[in-house]
Amino acid sequence: MFLRPIDPVVDGAALHTIFGNPECCTWLPEPAFASIADTIAKLKHWNSGFEKTSWAVAASPNGPALGRIALYNTGDDPDVWEAACMISPAARGQNLAARALSHAIGYLFETTTARRIFADIDPDNIASIRVFEKLGFTREGQLRGTWNTHIGIRDSVIYGLMKTDPQPDIGPAPIVIA
Template structure:
């Protein structure tokens, strides 16, 4: 497994498999993107905006993106970041999300002044909850009625990890390809 900086245009077609799929986008604030151009536009927006660290997960160094890992500063405090991930349905069950997130969080703590990373997860997104728990994130609470999404008003379960928190070893970490 490899992780590299995300390229919205080059990775757009592979990631549209995720972001153009209504089922994959169930837990996102907005519905699946209607076409490839919309996916590329959103990826551009995300990677040139507040997501300074947005990576593609790949099986081979030059292979297609199987998923996306994003860590972004939420703006309230430069040392507090949010983590998110999406993996192609065909690539699920191979621990890509956990391995990619583990690498990304470690990279963030080693290369920035970040003191905390959190995840904001829909309470019905059980796979995402399991992934963040596996990485040592602590369930901190529930924000009721936090999001108005395309599927209605939703709660948020907040998971947090401090720089000083213990983190489990994750086997077979990805290799990083600098962009």
């Protein structure tokens, strides 16, 4: 597995298999994007804003993106970051999200002053909950009615990981391409 910086234009079509798929986008605030151009536009928007640390997950250095890993600072506190991941349906079941996130989290803790990373997950998104629990995140609470999404008002389950928390070894690290 390889991690490389997202290139919205190059990775847009491959990532549209996620962001254009209504089932994959169930737990996102917005519905699936209608076109590859819409996916590319959203990736450009994310990369030009607060998401300076996002990567494509790929099987080979120049291979198509199988998913996206993002760590971003929401601006409230420079030492508190949020984590997110999406893996294409065809690539699920290979532990890619956990392995890629584990590496990205380690990188963030080593290269920044981050002290805490959290994940804001819909309580019905069992797959994401399992990934973050596998990585040592602790369920910290549930916020009721916090998201107004395309499927209605939804709760959030907050999972957190402190820099000082034990981080499990979940398998071989990805190869990172700068």
